[in-house]
Amino acid sequence: MTAPHRRNERSRRAILDAALALLTETGYSRMTIEAIAARAGVGKQTIYRWWRSKGAVVLDALVDGLPAAAALPDTGDIHADLRAVIRATVAEFADPHLSATTRALTIETLADAELAAQVRDRLLRPQLDQVRDRLESARRAGQIRDDAPLDQVVELLFGPIYHRWLLRTGPLTEPYADTLVTLALTAACQPTVGPATERQPDLHAE
Amino acid sequence: MTAPHRRNERSRRAILDAALALLTETGYSRMTIEAIAARAGVGKQTIYRWWRSKGAVVLDALVDGLPAAAALPDTGDIHADLRAVIRATVAEFADPHLSATTRALTIETLADAELAAQVRDRLLRPQLDQVRDRLESARRAGQIRDDAPLDQVVELLFGPIYHRWLLRTGPLTEPYADTLVTLALTAACQPTVGPATERQPDLHAE
Amino acid sequence: MTAPHRRNERSRRAILDAALALLTETGYSRMTIEAIAARAGVGKQTIYRWWRSKGAVVLDALVDGLPAAAALPDTGDIHADLRAVIRATVAEFADPHLSATTRALTIETLADAELAAQVRDRLLRPQLDQVRDRLESARRAGQIRDDAPLDQVVELLFGPIYHRWLLRTGPLTEPYADTLVTLALTAACQPTVGPATERQPDLHAE
Amino acid sequence: MTAPHRRNERSRRAILDAALALLTETGYSRMTIEAIAARAGVGKQTIYRWWRSKGAVVLDALVDGLPAAAALPDTGDIHADLRAVIRATVAEFADPHLSATTRALTIETLADAELAAQVRDRLLRPQLDQVRDRLESARRAGQIRDDAPLDQVVELLFGPIYHRWLLRTGPLTEPYADTLVTLALTAACQPTVGPATERQPDLHAE
DNA sequence: GGTTAAGCGAGACGGTACGTCGAGTCTTGAC
């Protein structure tokens, strides 16, 4: 691979900025590499040299514009803490503007496994891990079952949101968020019903 | 709209067949209207005359090849019944071949709200409703809480599967399916934890 | 090949006109297919569909704009008649504008044998044949040697002009033209000097 | 200009060799500066620093590989001496390999007047001058007319060859060469026909 | 003999044009 120290930082910035601007102005699918290059005052080749696809550029642009993930607040009240973050997440997905970008990027990931991994690890994992960490702290505090599969509880929270957003099967509102948190926590706190199931491997075990 | 009684059934079939074939052969995103027309031995116009987009053709092709949804078996054991259907669903998503098609359609869904509604109502809703109906029967049998929000419980089952499939955050296995069913049923059966939340409107109330 | 009756005459004309215009405005080498298409209000594909190269378009444009070759005037005075046509030819090559186009097309023919044949047969041969015909008439009138190789005499007239034009070894003026005609006719009229040479085959013999 | 004493001879050689190799391998028009640089293991800038264009490089490469021009043999028989050199010239143009190179350089010549002058003076003039010198000697020996325009006689010999080669209007054979010599010498030896023409300035008069 | 500016390889850069692809529209004749 090319030594990255030769890379022109000014161009890199211009491209990411242009991508972000076009993303909000014209939407992902109507945005073209050619337009990004023109807007950034850059040759197309310079984009192709450093990124594999439109999706990769947008991903970089988004990650680049994101604040570093801080830990979730831990008030000691797991229910309240989760409600806050899930409400925020639901609101984000409900916002047509933010939603459009996510939607667009999701499309790209469906067709490009490499990109999907990047999106997952650089954009989403941090958010999921925040919640997981908060749940772990709650478990240590005895607020949720010892054998609760934390990863799946996290998915219990985010999965339905994605589902509803993706398939538009219902509104994304605050009461919805609250019910969701309650359901997930009930599943995580109460003793399980039904036959015992094999313990799921913890994806985060080191 | 053009009167459909003039429509050439032979062409319609050829187009849907070609679409299905190309879908599995070349994948959704590399498949073009032009290719469908060529493969079907049909003028491009004939496709544009009857369908709004590539996604619409594919949707028709898929729905066309699908069996009508029958009701889920009801053995009286809600846990066992759900486990069966969720295991099947997880297996379907884990299968690379079936998964490719779903993936394809999901892409289009993301970019086209009109199509999304069609996919949701013609392809997915029947499946979700089967599960919802089974849950309703369980509620009547007193096996789950009276005030459990059935729609959200359904999403508690399917959301995480979509999420894990979409983001590839973990394997889609049988034990995973079983744990998922247990968690969802726990949430639906056990008394809720945390503060009371506003009752969600039932999406199916008439 | 595609049935030509489907071809859009309006586009064809627009392309040839645009090519001719650009040829005189910007010169051959700075003229691009893209510019022709834009100027003609035509998709690039339409040019690529019907022509193999820029040179082919220009050739068509030139041939298209040319009057049908009439026979040279025959006053009975071969010397005067040739002087007229050779003076005109020399003037044409001396004109920077006309010359530029010829020069450009010649470049193209050097790299493309197919095109070269077209240029030779459709653009140049008619002109050469006019002169040859006039020489033949002079031979019949007993004004030049019976065994004079007419094709080579024609080349004796045009070859040096091309040479001088191509290599810029000297000015292209009227006196030059006149001397050239005199030399060529001397070669054609006077008895040959030196050892007898094998009779060259007449390229036009039927 | 940059002081040439700093110039890296190894690079110069590598570039000229690479140019010559690519010329015969891929042909002039498909050969690029980038390819020459890559092949020579040299930075592009090193080429641009010392040559103005692709043609200039090729010219240098060709001149570099050429023997110095010696005087033509002078047996006293002007016809025999010319026949020898013209036969050789015709053979050279008939050879597809040598011809390709000439063709290549001629292309560039057409588009670049500065280069044309170089080619003319460094490559062609020596050859033409050899013939001219031989003719001059013949004139002194009384073998050709006193007032014969030697420059134009030279062109009478070479022009038709170029013409036939360029336009591919006929074969380049020995008998053709011989006829050509006879015609040119007839024009130069015999009294002129037709009206007297203004004496052409001798291009070589000092 | 050490310093220093040049030439050097490498290759990124902003550009221009390439030739191709597919979109969606339009036209032609056959049925």
Place this chain on the structure above:
DNA sequence: GTCAAGACTCGACGTACCGTCTCGCTTAACC
């Protein structure tokens, strides 16, 4: 009026080279 066929305009694709521009490194000339 629908169909197969396919030409049309349009716009973007990803690539190839252009000629210019740094970057460090090497090297030869002049102190």
